[in-house]
């Protein structure tokens with residue numbers, strides 16, 4: 106079609122039919138130019154005429170501004186303010202984020218092909234550092250960075266024509282570039298085609314990023330950026346939309362059965378490539394790397410650091426669909442986990458729900474016997490306390506570690522510490538009971554209240570004895586030795 110613009114058309118002269126000339130004249134082209142020449146030319150995006158000026162509506166994630174629809178190309182004024190501000194990485198962990206527009210990722214910018222974007226970058230006077238912006242949607246030196254360097258309390262302006270349709274990352278490009286990106290300075294700008302993207306019911310804005318803090322994952326307090334970890338690509342946090350839990354629980358994105366969903370997913374990096382996946386959903390269409398090639402029926406799509414993808418699918422059944430980086434430790438141990446809550450009628454035809462219940466070993470639970478299966482390997486029997494501690498340690502790092510953390514330090518507000526735990530040391534039978542039966546409701550460890558749920562741990566008596574002996578022998582606890590007999594007694598009480 107005449108209205109589809111490609112780079113190729115920019116460089117090649119295309120002979121058009123008289124009908125073609127008529128359409129392009131009537132729609133948007135300066136006709137006098139064509140009349141001057143005997144060989145008619147296709148207009149390039151650079152030549153698309155503007156009709157009027159609008160101020161861009163900007164949104165914070167997970168929201169996106171309304172679609173461009175069939176509006177004509179315009180001068181679009183984007184006013185973006187850089188703010189350095191404290192935020193929460195996860196419960197109890199603070200971080201100074203550097204932001205475009207106050208959010209991580211920065212404000213979503215929505216344009217159409219042929220717009221003239223007039224970009225005004227403002228650096229808040231309270232900020233400490235100079236910044237600039239490199240938009241991957243820009244054709245020009247530094248993607249705008251060379252024209253937008255601003256010190257605190259200053260602003261800069263430049264403009265660019267959107268020449269290519271697609272979803273593009275923008276980021277700060279001030280040295281050290283990696284550090285500015287690692288602190289949250291990235292976002293997305295969409296360039297829609299003439300007439301807009303096909304309408305869908307729900308659209309959301311999600312961006313992955315990796316963060317590097319002096320303290321390990323979950324270490325409370327205000328955590329400074331760690332340059333060495335960043336250089337070594339040893340991320341403490343890998344998250345969607347700037348923090349752990351930005352898209353879970355009450356913050357989950359939503360849709361209703363039968364609706365079509367479009368996700369604008371970017372990856373700010375600075376280092377890691379995302380294997381983006383939604384558990385229990387297949388992507389009907391993926392605009393590969395945010396460009397014009399469309400793949401269909403995709404399970405997991407790669408999003409490079411500094412790249413983006415448009416993902417479209419219809420939701421057919423209700424439930425909670427988990428968004429992850431399928432480099433899966435990042436999801437369960439570093440925060441790269443979100444939720445899409447779909448409400449509506451069940452469809453037994455598509456998904457049956459549970460038809461038969463049996464034993465399943467979810468992540469974090471030790472090996473179990475399968476009734477009717479060939480014999481499980483014989484349990485390793487501990488011959489000494491030292492054996493118990495070694496076996497217990499292995500079990501701990503398979504099972505308890507995900508919640509209570511490697512050094513038993515727990516996660517503030519969610520998982521109580523096992524390190525030097527007064528609660529644990531007070532009453533061994535109660536501790537055994539917690540591990541066998543799980544626990545919910547309030548408890549206090551070191552004067553801090555927790556009110557959460559520990560699921561029942563499906564373990565043998567010996568395993569419970571070993572893991573607790575390990576815990577008691579570690580991190581300043583009472584060095585109590587727990588035996589299988591003690592566990593058996595507690596088990597038989599109920």
Ligand SMILES: [Cu+2]
Pocket residue numbers: 203235236237277278279285290
């Ligand atoms: Cu910056």
